[in-house]
Amino acid sequence: MTHAMLKGSNVPLKATTVRAVLRWTPGQGVPDVDASALLLGPDGRVRSDEDFVFYNQPRHPSGKVWRLGKKRGAEGLTDTIQTDLAGVEPGVGQILLVASADGATFDAVRALSILLYDAATDGDPIATFDIRPETGEETALICGELYRRGEGWKFRALGEGYSNGLKGLATDFGISVDESEEAAAGAVDPAPLPPTPSLSQPLPPEQPTAQVPQQPAYGYPNNLPTHGYAYPDGSFQLPPQGPQFIGR
Secondary structure (H helix, E strand, C coil): CCEECCCCCEEEECCCEEEEEEEEECCCCCECEEEEEEEECCCCCCCCHHHEEECCECECCCCCEEEEEEEEECCEEEEEEEEEHHHCCCCCCEEEEEEEECCCCHHHCEEEEEEEEECCCCCCCCEEEECCCCCCCCCEEEEEEEEEECCEEEEEEEEEEECCHHHHHHHHCCCCECCHHHHHHHHHCCCCCCCCCCECCCCCCCCCCCCCCCCCCCCCCCCCCCCCCCCCCCCECCCCCCCCECCC
16 A cells, blocks of 8 residues: 655555655756765764765665666656665664755756655555645755664655755765865856756656666666766765766
8 A cells, every 4th residue: 555645754664675766747947856865873964975875976885775867757757766774784774865956946846756665566656755845945855764763664754955955955964065176166267157957858768677686776786987076085075966867
């Protein structure tokens, strides 16, 4: 049975691996949306910058939380985070499921919702939550959270917004964002052009994907190449958002 969630409500989870599917309706003037996750310790903050799974760091080092990528579905575009709840490290008590809009506010995003599935089955979602931003000026949203309760896990519907984007949200939970490059860029160009919202672009036809045990369904192998935004000196730098479509 699918639970239609209200803001603040929760549901216990029997599934050991879940897919959190962020879904919205594309169209003219609709910004692209990205799903990400923050793994929080007992103090409600990340333990390190590696606890941030997002479009340019798509797999947690533990291999238990990862992005599956964007797809076109019958009811809209989707971006998905998958979590192996049974294997999540004991030091992680919460996993925040986040949506961010690319250079725009969520009043321009139509029919935004999050659907939680048991990744081991092809059945109906465990829970659905229609997300309605409180002001429409939000540029990042905590859509829901997976959290420990006793020996198990629960899902809570949240819909909490941030007006300072994914960077502001991540900073609130302990991610170290390096401001030095932004300051230097401002010194060279004191009047940068404002960001232009990107439009959701058509996606290539969906390709059948074989399920492979112990691997993400859409192929983030364990030997991921080092991405272009690595932070060897320990200072995290958030790259510009952009569509990360399957097949590109």
